[in-house]
Amino acid sequence: MTFDELKEKAHALPLKPGVYIMQDARNQVIYVGKAKALKNRVSQYFANLASHTEKTRAMVSQIDHFDVIVADSEFEALVLENSLIKRHQPHYNILLKDDKGYPYIRLNVKDVYPRFSLANRAAEDGARYFGPYGSRGATQGIIDALRTALKLPSCRRQFPRDIGKERPCLNYHMGQCDGYCRPEMDQTRYREAIDQAVRLLEGQFKEVGEELQAEMAQAAEELRFEKAAELRDRYRAIELLGKRQKVVAGSLADTDVVGFFRGEATRSCFVVLHYVEGDLAAKDWELIETPMEEDTADIVSALVREYYGPRGHLPRQILLPCEVEDEAPLTRLLSENAGYRVNLVTPQRGAKAELIRLANKNAAEEVERWTSREERQSKLLELLSKLLGLDRPPRRIESYDISNQGADDIVASMVVYVNAKPLKRDYRHFKLRDMDGPDDYASMEQVLQRRFRRYLDGDERFAARPDLLLIDGGANHARVAEGVLDTLGLSIPVFGMVKDDRHRTRALVTSEGREIGIQGYQAVFSLVGQIQEETHRFAIEFHRQQQNQRVKGSVLDKIPGVGERRRAQLLKRFKSVRNIREASLAELEEAVPKNTARAVYDFFRERAGTAP
Structure with missing residues (x-):
């Protein structure tokens, strides 16, 4: 279709809610959007192109034809839009990366000294898989927290091959690893730590915590205070790990705080801080490589829908960094997915607004961390x-x-x-x-x-x-x-x-x-x-x-009776030596005393050979 035909078709659309599907000449879906009134929204794409952003102009230039689906309500349009975006993955829609989807934690149980690692999917390879979890970054955080809490090795040494070959690494000396590379540390102790980690991944935090508390009490009773302190620290680490595990696994959090940093010339970043029982338990974030030209409210709405859409468990409250136009249908969509009321709140002041500020700051810092100075200049x-x-x-x-x-x-x-x-x-x-x-x-x-x-x-x-x-x-x-x-x-x-x-x-x-x-x-x-x-x-x-x-070496200095003060008065009044030279006697007398004015007037007339 020609541009005029597209424009005419858009003007003929009904003033009803629905979804529009933009397609290129190869019938590829390049953009899916929702509208309260299809005629008004779609017509905007083909009117006043100069007012559009660069991204929108590029998208419009690719449109060969479009289809619409009329819906009964704005909520129905929102649900349909989500479904179509997931199905077609349009190029011009705001999309989170597929490779940051739902990873697993893998444990290669066949190894003599098994270790935890990230896996994109569960495979039939004899290993144990835990998950899927919410994101790769948060899931890697669970693995790191397990290693820290149970003092498991994170180095590249291979066991039992490298046992006793070298001195223990810095992690051992810093108390972050039990040093399984030492000959006196047998496989049984390693297996006990791994079994404990497995139980934690299975959600047995209460049982493991009770066992640690019992060991801690016994160590204190036996006056082994250093061991008791070590068990206390491990118990606290596992307690925090339990909260993080719940969030990352998709279980119920009390509150999620959404942050967003928009980088016009660099990456943008979407951050979600997960709070359980008032404590920050985990952070999830996503870098967006392409420049974001849409309104911030539209970006946040799209990212929230895509982030929470596939999750079965949602927090009771989600704090947003800005008001979104589709708050009502979005609240209904999330609540129906969760099976209970999910409240969207845009705080303006107080403690909740401070949480938003923290989330936004985290988003900005992630962009800063991943963007070099040269790259920022290049993108700009x-x-x-x-x-x-x-x-x-x-x-x-x-x-x-x-x-x-x-x-x-x-x-x-x-x-x-x-x-x-x-x-x-x-x-x-x-x-x-x-x-x-x-x-x-x-x-x-x-x-x-x-x-x-x-x-x-x-x-x-x-x-x-x-x-x-x-x-x-x-x-x-x-x-x-x-x-x-x-x-x-x-x-x-x-x-x-x-x-x-x-x-x-x-x-x-x-x-x-x-x-x-x-x-x-x-x-x-x-x-x-x-x-x-x-x-x-x-x-x-x-x-x-x-x-x-010019003033320092001014010709005015040569005139008898003209000092620094009179020179400044003349320049303030006439702005330049040329104007002073061309001024009449009456004009000069308006700026300086009559005797000084006469001296200046005569000086320039004598130099010009026109003195009376």
Whole structure:
């Protein structure tokens, strides 16, 4: 179907709830969505494309045809949407990774010294499998907690092959392992620890805990206080492990706290903190590699549905970081899946709001931990290039600004950013020549002519070619810059930086006047704002230097009766020496006493040969 046909079909849809299924030319489902009113929601995709995000524009460009299914209610549409997303796994829907699904804990019982490991699925290989559990990260945490609580080895040594070959490793000396690599530690003791771990995985926490308490009491009675303390620590570790095991296995938690960090230029992260009896028992998290362009509320709603949808046991309360539009049908869906009421709460203040802050912080830290500085810079420039429609990320960005106060002090700055970082050794200043007065367009034309002629002439100080020019100003400034480049036979993307009422860059603009909003992309907004401020600062700084040098060696110092105070008064009133020279006697007398005004007036007339 053509775009107009798709648009016409969307306008003909009913104002009823339902699900829409977008498909490409190969009949592949690329997006599934729900709507309160199908006509309104679907029509938005084919109207005002410029207002869409990059991801939505890309999706719309792939649509060949679409189908809709009318539902009786918004809840029914939500259930149907979930079912279709699971079935088709559409490319443009927000999806959690399949490989972080429902893993098992595997114990190779046939080995003389069996060990626990992660497995994606249970196999018919004679090993014991426990699970499935909620996620790979949390399940690995259970294995690590078992090793810590029971002091099982986590090293790469093979038993019994490596027993007695080397000294015990650091884990033994730190009290984190019983040191089964020592000859005096027999297999029986290892097996007892493994059997205890198996019982814990089977949920026998109460029984194992009681046994440890009995051993602890006996050790204390026998005055073996070090052993009693060791058993106490093990009991506490197992008690906490029991809470974590319940959560990770999918059993009932009191409260789940959802956190979300949105990285426009880098990964995003979805975090769930599980609380049992008021204690944090486990953390589950998911990194999302692709940039997230949807509204945060839509993202959180989609992730919550996908995360909790397959789980049979849910918490009684889920705290969300933001209000979601479909809270009512989502609450009903989760409650029906659980078989009891599941409350969705968006706290605004108090202890629960602090839990949300903690979850969001955990999400941000996971992104930080998994994203290098170079990768963040690369992702940022990739996002900028997509927003501006560039062929490649702009590694070198040059920005220009004009500063003037009268015709005598017109200067310009050139600031350079490479890989999203300032390269100060490449900054340049320009003093404008032969200007009759302030003219930003003529000034910008002269600066760019001088800069790029030097580039074409092979001047080493201007040898680097930029990938992007940012001009402080609007469409007209960008048009002037493009004109200079065209005249010199150069093709470099140019955009103006448009400021808001508080003198901050709010958008970029093309020479044709098309604005590109950047406020919705925090990383890009921050970078462009930083470049604009740095360019302005560098221009103002040079302008002040020129003023100070000019005033310090001013011709006014040669006039009898004009000291520092009178010189400052004159410059404050007339802004430049040229204006003072051209002022009438009456105008000078308005700024300084009459005798000083007469001395200044006569001085310049004598120099010009026009004294009365």
